[in-house]
Amino acid sequence: MFRAARGVLSFAAVIAALGVLWEGIKLLGGDPNGAWTPPFQWTVASDLNMPHVWDIATSFVEPAQRNGPPLGLVLGDAALFTFREAFGGFVFGALLGLALAIVFVHSRLLERALVPYVVASQTVPIIAIAPVVVIWLQGGWLAVAVISAYLTFFPVTIAGLRGLRSPDPRALELMRSYAASPRSVLFKVRLPAAAPYLLAALKVAATASVVGAIIGELPSGIREGLGGAILNFNQYYVSGPPKLWAAIIVAAIVGIGFFVLVRAAEAFLMRGRVPAAET
Amino acid sequence: MSGVVSVRGVDKVFGTGRERTEALRRIDLEIPQGAFVSLIGPSGCGKSTLLRLIGDLTQPSVGTIEVNGKTAHRARLDRDYGMVFQSPVLFDWRTVQRNVELPLEMTALGRTQRAARAAAMLALVELGGFERRYPWQLSGGMQQRVAIARALSFEPALILMDEPFGALDEMTRERLNLELLRIWKQTGTTIVFVTHSIPEAVFLSTQVAVMSARPGRILEVISVDLPQPRNDLTREDARYFGFITRVRERLRGHDVAPPRAAEVAASG
Numbered sequence: 408m409f410r411a412a413r414g415v416l417s418f419a420a421v422i423a424a425l426g427v428l429w430e431g432i433k434l435l436g437g438d439p440n441g442a443w444t445p446p447f448q449w450t451v452a453s454d455l456n457m458p459h460v461w462d463i464a465t466s467f468v469e470p471a472q473r474n475g476p477p478l479g480l481v482l483g484d485a486a487l488f489t490f491r492e493a494f495g496g497f498v499f500g501a502l503l504g505l506a507l508a509i510v511f512v513h514s515r516l517l518e519r520a521l522v523p524y525v526v527a528s529q530t531v532p533i534i535a536i537a538p539v540v541v542i543w544l545q546g547g548w549l550a551v552a553v554i555s556a557y558l559t560f561f562p563v564t565i566a567g568l569r570g571l572r573s574p575d576p577r578a579l580e581l582m583r584s585y586a587a588s589p590r591s592v593l594f595k596v597r598l599p600a601a602a603p604y605l606l607a608a609l610k611v612a613a614t615a616s617v618v619g620a621i622i623g624e625l626p627s628g629i630r631e632g633l634g635g636a637i638l639n640f641n642q643y644y645v646s647g648p649p650k651l652w653a654a655i656i657v658a659a660i661v662g663i664g665f666f667v668l669v670r671a672a673e674a675f676l677m678r679g680r681v682p683a684a685e686t
Numbered sequence: 687m688s689g690v691v692s693v694r695g696v697d698k699v700f701g702t703g704r705e706r707t708e709a710l711r712r713i714d715l716e717i718p719q720g721a722f723v724s725l726i727g728p729s730g731c732g733k734s735t736l737l738r739l740i741g742d743l744t745q746p747s748v749g750t751i752e753v754n755g756k757t758a759h760r761a762r763l764d765r766d767y768g769m770v771f772q773s774p775v776l777f778d779w780r781t782v783q784r785n786v787e788l789p790l791e792m793t794a795l796g797r798t799q800r801a802a803r804a805a806a807m808l809a810l811v812e813l814g815g816f817e818r819r820y821p822w823q824l825s826g827g828m829q830q831r832v833a834i835a836r837a838l839s840f841e842p843a844l845i846l847m848d849e850p851f852g853a854l855d856e857m858t859r860e861r862l863n864l865e866l867l868r869i870w871k872q873t874g875t876t877i878v879f880v881t882h883s884i885p886e887a888v889f890l891s892t893q894v895a896v897m898s899a900r901p902g903r904i905l906e907v908i909s910v911d912l913p914q915p916r917n918d919l920t921r922e923d924a925r926y927f928g929f930i931t932r933v934r935e936r937l938r939g940h941d942v943a944p945p946r947a948a949e950v951a952a953s954g
Binding site: 575577578580581583584585586587588591595596599600602679680681 | 741743762763764765767768769771773775777778779781788789791792820822840
């Protein structure tokens, strides 16, 4: 509990430091603010490019559109929507990634045949894949989840394969001496041994799934999520710069929240094991 | 009396061509019911390989191996033996009790029966009360005792041990030697024990099989008829030293060139 509090505190300290840095830059090279005229004039630090921290903060409570609900609520709904897509993609991707790892650990032939394509899949930019998936699946929630899964399965496969191979060879001999079935070996030795590897990969996958979902929304014409919001506020940036920044912050919060969720699951699943270094 | 283990005319060759290594040559070994047999020899002589052959973890190139009157393969499928390695190989996500229960999970035994059996085996290795601990919370010697309890959990007729105390300090090792003898007596099991310690082999065994350097052959099976039960006094018995010298000379006779007289006198 104490350690958790310290974590939150240091996180808040970093956020505060970033805010101070941001305003410091504006103080040195931003637009004139009241009586203060900054010594430099940097385009990047103008109110248009770097809106004031307090302007971003207040934008959350101001209406997103004339007479509409406040931006915070709009972004909250969008965040939930995107999180659902990301979660779907995360689950798809994790299951696919784990299934591939389990197949590969049992068949050297399939591993040799397929792993190059698994690796190649990650060198194709998601921006190029996304429209194709949208056409195949005719847009919608499922298409976004699939695009998100495309980003998440890879770390799970690679880490899973490594983890499933991690047991001591003598542990496998022991199981052989018990005349254990391949199923028992998988569930009683390989998967538990792979758990720390898998959970590390799932933390990567959690944040990647949010990125995948946001990118997936762009070509699928979905306006309800954070991707739609970012696209929208980007288009009308000049009329309200803080809104895009607010959307970016919310997207980051979704990613961090998902990461924290997986970490909590990790803490629960790894209780009792050798206390390892925290990540 | 029929042997628990009967090895006949076994050769073991690894690899082919230039990689070809002859590990074992013409091994014949009969191990009677209730015996404690040590395999001793220079490193790389194939003593671990012989143990693995008996346990059907690898197969002979030539010859046959019977365990309990069956093929070694059949015996493995019937779960006729327990295995202990130099490192305990415990699963760190399982409590001590669940580690001991692991082999039983492959059988039709129910949860309560498994727990009862595990508790009994842990009591046998004097680890009662540690059921809920995790392996990493125990010392090396205690971990190895958990591994022994696990090997006993099938109540196997045969226990195969590959340098089980090799990584422990001398004092822990001597204490565990005594415990192992007690467990051996109490359970009436047969033990095949690989070691590179001559005193350990003599102290524990009813027979010591002395092996040559590669390709490993059994040079002699020395019957150690020191009185049972053995205890700390055994280690001070003049005949105990006599057996140690005998094993050592048998090993030396085949391992290296004959030593000079001065060396013999010094090591005597």
